[in-house]
Structures are given as C-alpha cells and as structure tokens.
Amino acid sequence: MTIWQPNLEKYSSPKYKALAQAIDDAIAKGELRPGEKLPTHRKLADLLGVTVGTVTRAYAEAERKHLIESKIGSGTFVRTTGSGTSFEISHAEQGVIDLGFSFALPLNQAELLSQELQLLSQDKKILQHILEYQPPGGMLHHREAGLQWLDITGIQSAEMERLIITNGGQHGFHSATAALCQAGDTALSCGLTYPGFSAVAQQLGLRHVGLEWDDQGVLPDAVKLACQRFKPRILYVNTRINNPTCEVMTEARIDSIAEILREHQVWVIEDDVQGCLQDKTLPTFTNRHPDISVFVTGTSKALTGGLRIGYLLAPQAVDRAIRSAVQASCWMAAPMMAEIVSRWITNGTAQNIINSQRDIMDKRQKLVGEFLKDSSFKAAEKGYNVWLPLPETRRAQEFTKSLANRKVLVKPSTAFAAGHFNAPQAIRFCTGGHTSLADLRTALEIISDELKQPGPELDFSH
Ligand SMILES: Cc1ncc(COP(=O)(O)O)c(C=O)c1O
Structure with missing residues (x-):
C-alpha cells in the first residue's frame, strides 16, 4: 500500500492550511478516495518534515470542512459522504452508512476524466463539431461507439441507423414510455x-399495474390476465437483474411472455441499465424478440452516475415516435458528454472500468454471503443490490427504521411497489457507491444482528 504524501511546495499559505488544502485537492482529483485511511499524524509529520501539531491542526481543519473524519481507535479516513467540495446526492450525516442507492463505485474516474479532457482540449476539429446541433439520434462516431457499448454488454446485431443516444437510461425509458402511451393507458411491470x-x-398519467413474479421474473399467467383485464400498452422489465428483487429471467420465461405480448400487441420496454454489469450471455427480450422490444441502457451504473449517456434501440414501427419524444424532451443528448463517453468506449477505458466494478462487486457480494448465510437473501454476483426478505416477526418499515436508528440506511420494499401492489416484508440495500469496505462490513454486522432481534412490541393500548 502506498502512503499518501502531498507536495506542499505549491501552496503559499501556512503549513497546516496548505496541508488541509492538499487533502481537499487530492479528494477532488481522486488521489484520495472515499473511505481511504490517511497516514497517522506522526507518520505524515515525519514524511513532510513538519511538527505533529501542524498535522493535527491540518486534520482538524479538513474535518471542519467535512473532508475527513477521525474514528476513535481506527484512525483518520476520507469521508464516504458529505465531503466539502464535491456534490452529493446523499445527505447522510456523519457516521451514517448509506446503503440506500445503487451507484457505481468511485474508482479513478476523476483522474481518467481529467486526462481525457486534456486530450480533447487539443482536438480543435472535434471541438468545433461538438459545438453544433447534431443529427437526430446523435453524431455518427458517437453512435458507432454506442454499438460497441451494446456489443460489450451483449446486445447483438444492432443497426447503426436505429441507435438513439439519450441523456441516460431514465431519459431513454421516459421517452419510450411517452411515445408509446397516452394518459389513462396501462403500463405493466413487476410488482x-x-x-x-x-x-x-405517474407523471404521464398511466395506470401502473404490478405483476406477481417467481425466481425467473414476472409470471406469464399474471401477464396474460393483466393483458385481458387492462389492455396495457407496455411491459417495463429489468430482464438481466430486476431492481430491486434481483431475479434473472430465463430464455423460456422471456419466450412465453413474448408470445402473450405479441398476441395482445403490447410493447416491451427493456431497461438494462443495471444489467450491463451482468454476464453478457444472459438472455434479453431485445436479442430474442427485437420486433416487440425497446432496449434501454446507459453508462451510469457501469462507469459513473454523472456521465449522462444512454443508448436506445427501438423496433422500426415505433422508432420515429421515440425519436420525436427524445427530440421533444431535450432536442438531443449533450454532444460533449457523448464525446467523452465515446472516447472511453473506443479506447478501452470503459471496458477497464466495467471490469474493475465487476471484480470489486463480486468480492463485496461474497462478503454479503458470509454475513447473511443464514438468510434467504438474493443478489447477483456482480450487481449492486441485495434483496433481503425479513423474518416473519419483522415489518419492512419498522426494520428500516431500526437500522436507521443504528445509523445504517436501507430501503423498505414499499419504496418499490408498483401502483397499489402489496409489497412483501423485505428490504433492499446496495453495496456499491461511496461505501468503503470497512463501512460495508460494519453495516453487514448491524443488519445480521438486527435480523436476530425480536419484532417490535405489540401495541394493546386501544
Ligand atoms: C433499473 C434502473 N434503470 C435506470 C436507472 C437510472 O439510470 P440513469 O442514471 O442512466 O438515468 C437506474 C438507477 O438506479 C436503475 O436502477
């Protein structure tokens, strides 16, 4: 392990302020990562040739700026949430371990982005190009990179003319849903x-009907019944890993559902934003039934959430309507963003990041397996999510609250209920994002201990 050693020569401020600023800069550049342990006061003082008091003052200053936190008996760490200069979606307070969101792991993306931007800044020709309005669907070389992304993630024989670049997965399925449905129509999904x-x-004014499922995904009988009763327009699915319940659909299940949907003229919106980390040979509606499937993917889960680029493939019959919906919502995906992502895809950076995410998630999921071996949890080897059904004595809301009291944040099953679907008692938690390995261990200890606790006392007061 290399010890972080800043160069303070470039700072003109007093030594302790310079060191606090160096910590801030190193976090911004990704040299110091969330959860990373900083050298002890004495070690850093020796390395920098300053007094221990200077390091102590600098660490106090950095802690005041919410950049780092000291843990009694363990040392000083870069904060996993709430760092001073960086934008955060999670506003968890200090000491809280937030497992509520499935985010990509922060690796060295900031450093890679800095390098890519430097190279891009030299390329005046492409800069001129990306300053212009682009053709519908995106620039040719951005779409070529998109096809390569689909290939990396296992989607075959996509046609270039049909690929549409979007501002991420959410934008992709929002556009597809808006194009295929009108207010009052019914949309189906897993319960x-x-x-x-x-x-x-909800925003488009659709009736959202949740379907029963088993360990292969939504049940064909449930799809059939819903088609007969509600005459739906679309079925939204996460085929290669359902968020939140982690089922993976088999070929047989996909085929039997596709047959029903064809008969009832229902489109599939296949959201593979989380699936792209999974085994690329897993079956999809798009590979098996491209005539009824709109495929939506994006780079947020594999690369990083801020790179808002997605790719959408639609059957010819609805391609134009979906293009119009993309155009109506934002005219086109931001070309600068598409340029960065395309470069990462074509120069192998994207593949390297995906490989690292997969390796780390694999190890983290094994850790989950060790802590929860006595419960019937579900997770994909390389996925971010863990689905944990609760003991009979516990309820999702109350369990989530008990964990929050112990400073671990998770989501109750009710947060995922489609329409009025009756959610079973379970929680979802996520093992990626900014959570350090040490924090994940602590959280898993707390979750497995909470599973052993009796349920809440019954209230006989009325
Ligand atoms: C299943 C699924 N689809 C889409 C998204 C959002 O994707 P994006 O960030 O590309 O818009 C998420 C984010 O968690 C997700 O879990």
Missing part, C-alpha cells in the same frame, strides 16, 4: 420495480 419507472408512469 416491485425501479421507482424511476413508477415516477414516469
């Missing part, structure tokens, strides 16, 4: 589904 889709259904 527990990604809340981002529920939000779209």
Whole structure:
C-alpha cells in the first residue's frame, strides 16, 4: 500500500492550511478516495518534515470542512459522504452508512476524466463539431461507439441507423414510455420495480399495474390476465437483474411472455441499465424478440452516475415516435458528454472500468454471503443490490427504521411497489457507491444482528 504524501511546495499559505488544502485537492482529483485511511499524524509529520501539531491542526481543519473524519481507535479516513467540495446526492450525516442507492463505485474516474479532457482540449476539429446541433439520434462516431457499448454488454446485431443516444437510461425509458402511451393507458411491470419507472408512469398519467413474479421474473399467467383485464400498452422489465428483487429471467420465461405480448400487441420496454454489469450471455427480450422490444441502457451504473449517456434501440414501427419524444424532451443528448463517453468506449477505458466494478462487486457480494448465510437473501454476483426478505416477526418499515436508528440506511420494499401492489416484508440495500469496505462490513454486522432481534412490541393500548 502506498502512503499518501502531498507536495506542499505549491501552496503559499501556512503549513497546516496548505496541508488541509492538499487533502481537499487530492479528494477532488481522486488521489484520495472515499473511505481511504490517511497516514497517522506522526507518520505524515515525519514524511513532510513538519511538527505533529501542524498535522493535527491540518486534520482538524479538513474535518471542519467535512473532508475527513477521525474514528476513535481506527484512525483518520476520507469521508464516504458529505465531503466539502464535491456534490452529493446523499445527505447522510456523519457516521451514517448509506446503503440506500445503487451507484457505481468511485474508482479513478476523476483522474481518467481529467486526462481525457486534456486530450480533447487539443482536438480543435472535434471541438468545433461538438459545438453544433447534431443529427437526430446523435453524431455518427458517437453512435458507432454506442454499438460497441451494446456489443460489450451483449446486445447483438444492432443497426447503426436505429441507435438513439439519450441523456441516460431514465431519459431513454421516459421517452419510450411517452411515445408509446397516452394518459389513462396501462403500463405493466413487476410488482416491485425501479421507482424511476413508477415516477414516469405517474407523471404521464398511466395506470401502473404490478405483476406477481417467481425466481425467473414476472409470471406469464399474471401477464396474460393483466393483458385481458387492462389492455396495457407496455411491459417495463429489468430482464438481466430486476431492481430491486434481483431475479434473472430465463430464455423460456422471456419466450412465453413474448408470445402473450405479441398476441395482445403490447410493447416491451427493456431497461438494462443495471444489467450491463451482468454476464453478457444472459438472455434479453431485445436479442430474442427485437420486433416487440425497446432496449434501454446507459453508462451510469457501469462507469459513473454523472456521465449522462444512454443508448436506445427501438423496433422500426415505433422508432420515429421515440425519436420525436427524445427530440421533444431535450432536442438531443449533450454532444460533449457523448464525446467523452465515446472516447472511453473506443479506447478501452470503459471496458477497464466495467471490469474493475465487476471484480470489486463480486468480492463485496461474497462478503454479503458470509454475513447473511443464514438468510434467504438474493443478489447477483456482480450487481449492486441485495434483496433481503425479513423474518416473519419483522415489518419492512419498522426494520428500516431500526437500522436507521443504528445509523445504517436501507430501503423498505414499499419504496418499490408498483401502483397499489402489496409489497412483501423485505428490504433492499446496495453495496456499491461511496461505501468503503470497512463501512460495508460494519453495516453487514448491524443488519445480521438486527435480523436476530425480536419484532417490535405489540401495541394493546386501544
Ligand atoms: C433499473 C434502473 N434503470 C435506470 C436507472 C437510472 O439510470 P440513469 O442514471 O442512466 O438515468 C437506474 C438507477 O438506479 C436503475 O436502477
């Protein structure tokens, strides 16, 4: 392990302020990562040739700026949440371990982005190009990179003319849903589904019907019955790993559902934003039934959430309507963003980041397996999510609250209910994002201990 050693010569401020600023800069550049342990006061003082008091003052200053935190008996760490200069979606307070969101791991993306931007800044020709309005669907070389992304993630024989670049996965399925449905129409999904889709259904004024599922995904009988009763327009699915329940659909299940949907003229919106980390040979509706499937993917889960680029493939019959919906919502995906992502895809950076995410998630999921070996949890080897059904004595809301009291944040099953679907008692937690390995261990200890606790006392007061 290399010890972080800043160069203070470039700072003109007093030594302790310079060191606090160097910590801030190193976090911004990704040289110091969330959860990383800083050298002890004495070690850093020796390395820098300053007094221990200077390091102590600098660490106090950095702590005041919410950049680092000291843990009694363990040392000083870069904060996993709430760092001073960086934008955060999670506002968890100090000492809270937030496992509520499935985010990509912060690796060295900031450093890679800095290098890529430097190279891009030299390329005046491409800069001139990306300053212009682009053709519908995106620039040719951005679409070529998109096809390569689809290939990396296992989607075959996509046609270049049909690929549409979007501002991420959410934008992709929002556009597809808006193009295929009108207010009052019915959208089907698994009974527990990604809340981002529920939000779209609600905003577009759709009736959102949740379907029963088993360990292969939604049940064909449930799809059939819903088609007969509600005459839906679309079925939204996460085929290669359902968010939140982690089922993976088999070929047989995909085929039998596709047959029903064809008969009832229902489109599939296949959201593979989380699936792209999974085994690329897993079956999809798009590979098996491209005539009824709109495929949506994005780079947020594999690369990093701020790179808002997605790719959408639609059957010819609805391609134009979906292009119009993309155009109506934002005219085109931001070309600068598409340029960066395309460069990462074509120069191998994207593949390297995906490989690292997969390796780390694999190890983290094995750790989950060690802590939860006595419970019937579900997770994909390389996925971010863990689905944990609760003991009979516990309820999702109350369990989530008990964990929050112990400073671990997770999501109750009810957060994922489609429409009025009756959610079973379970929680979802995520093992990626900014959570350090040490914090993940602590959280898993707390979750497995909470599973052993009796349920809440019954209230006989009325
Ligand atoms: C299943 C699923 N689809 C889409 C998204 C959002 O994707 P994006 O960030 O590319 O818009 C998420 C984010 O968690 C997700 O879990």
